[in-house]
Amino acid sequence: xxxxxxxxxxNMDRIVAGASVVVLIxxxxxxxxxxxxxxxxxTDAFGAGFLGWFGAILIIAAGVYLVMLRSGSQMPKxxxxxxxxxxxxxxxxxxxxxxxWATLPRYSFSGTSWSEGARIGIYLTLIAAIVQVVVSxxxxxxxGEAVPWAK
Numbered sequence: 001x002x003x004x005x006x007x008x009x010x011n012m013d014r015i016v017a018g019a020s021v022v023v024l025i026x027x028x029x030x031x032x033x034x035x036x037x038x039x040x041x042x043t044d045a046f047g048a049g050f051l052g053w054f055g056a057i058l059i060i061a062a063g064v065y066l067v068m069l070r071s072g073s074q075m076p077k078x079x080x081x082x083x084x085x086x087x088x089x090x091x092x093x094x095x096x097x098x099x100x101w102a103t104l105p106r107y108s109f110s111g112t113s114w115s116e117g118a119r120i121g122i123y124l125t126l127i128a129a130i131v132q133v134v135v136s137x138x139x140x141x142x143x144g145e146a147v148p149w150a151k
Contacts, residue, residue, distance in 0.1 A: 008070050012135050012142075016086065019132035020063025022124060027056050029121030032104055036114050044121060048100065052122065055096025059129050062089035062136065080148045083140035090136040094129035101126060 009017065026045070031052060033042030045053040066086050069075050078085060106117040 008072065009067065012139055013066055013070050015135045016090075016132050016139070017063045017067050019128040019135070020060045022128040023056050023059045023132075026121045026124040026128065027053065029124065030119035031122040031125075032117070033119045034114075034116045042119055045125070048104075048122070051096045051103075052100040052125075055093040055100065055129075056125055058089045058093030058096065059125075059132060060093075062086045062093065062132065065089065066139075081143060081145040083136075083143040083145045084148060087133070087136040087140040090129070090132045094126075094133050097122070097125050097129050 028044050030042035031045050031048040033040065035041075045056050062085075065075070066082070069082050075082075101118055101122050104118050104122070107115065
């Protein structure tokens with residue numbers, strides 16, 4: 001088995017990979033929760049629904065693909081370049097997480113301690129996803145690849 005050479009990653013590659021690691025960790029943190037005076041309940045990405053965890057998996061896949069590609073691993077050939085692949089996975093994953101976040105119920109009643117809504121895990125995922133999309137777009141522009149529908 002060939003060892004991965006992580007020294008081949010530039011700073012932008014490391015940011016994409018780092019965002020993937022943040023998302024991986026955030027998947028196990030609370031994404032949604034309910035709290036009342038003496039009661040608290042929360043769930044992680046896997047309990048929050050399909051859109052959330054699938055979007056997070058796509059974001060992680062973008063980072064893994066880029067690291068494997070840059071480290072010299074044999075990657076399958078596609079009809080479009082790696083810049084499109086990383087940007088596409090990042091953008092679709094981020095969009096799914098944003099949709100999940102936007103559709104989570106949010107309630108807070110004044111005069112009571114009742115609250116319901118998004119928790120730290122989904123916020124960290126959103127931040128990491130936005131960072132990854134922006135950096136992936138810069139990587140895509142740097143490669144000079146054409147978008148698949150422009151051919």
